[in-house]
Amino acid sequence: MIEFRDVHHSYGEREVLRGIDLCLDEPRVGIVGANGSGKSTLVRMINGLVEPNSGRVLVDGLDVAKQGREVRRRVAFVFPDPEAQIVMPTVSEDIAFSLRRHRLSRSEVDARIAAALARFGLTDHRDHPAYLLSSGQKQLLAIASVTATDPAILVADEPTTLLDRRHTRAVMRHLEALDQQLVLVSHQLELFAQWERVVVIDDGRVVADGPGAQTIPYYRALMDGADASDRSPHRAEEGSC
DSSP states (O other): OEEEEEEEEEETTEEEEEEEEEEEOSSEEEEEOOTTSSHHHHHHTTTTSSOOSEEEEEETTEETTTOHHHHHHHEEEEOSSGGGTOOSSBHHHHHHHHTTTSOOOHHHHHHHHHHHHHHTTOGGGTTSBGGGSOHHHHHHHHHHHHHTTOOSEEEEESTTTTOOHHHHHHHHHHHHTOSSEEEEEOSOGGGGTTOSEEEEEETTEEEEEEOHHHHHHHHHHHHTTOOOTTOOSSOGGGGOO
């Protein structure tokens, strides 16, 4: 359970979140919004990359601002550019690096590396230089590295934004197959057509919240400049705790 309770946040004088109240407990949650709407700030609060100016963010009852270490054990984060996350020279070393604080035996580390490589189709690249991977493979490595720690939640902020269509499909196939709760930010609206929960953020507020089959048409109308305000499939308060 991820909870936002009356969350506000500003960068200087620019207010980017305005009274967000949400409970997110579905296995797959999409977040959509225009550039500058506040959606990336919102999801970066889930593991404490950004702290609210006021209000609270809770993960499984843990206050992110006060219990950040415990929260980060539960929540993994994937950035748009995988090169911001890949820090070690080879594929296997990068996965091992993510496990360094988990007090695992050498055999347990090796087993997790092997499982992650197999799951994301990287076994043949185990000892390859990470920088030689394709863009899609780099993003899969970033996901493999953070999910090897066995988090409960994966937050992915536009993980396909730098990928072509083929690699986007590959990354999304792996993301949707994960056991973890997935919170995904994306501008590729077709990805959310069948999702149970998609939240629309506009000007720092939740303006629609419901199944993707309903919220995505609403968001398209909003972006096209139509008066969608009376056609919101679920008012913002229905997503509150």
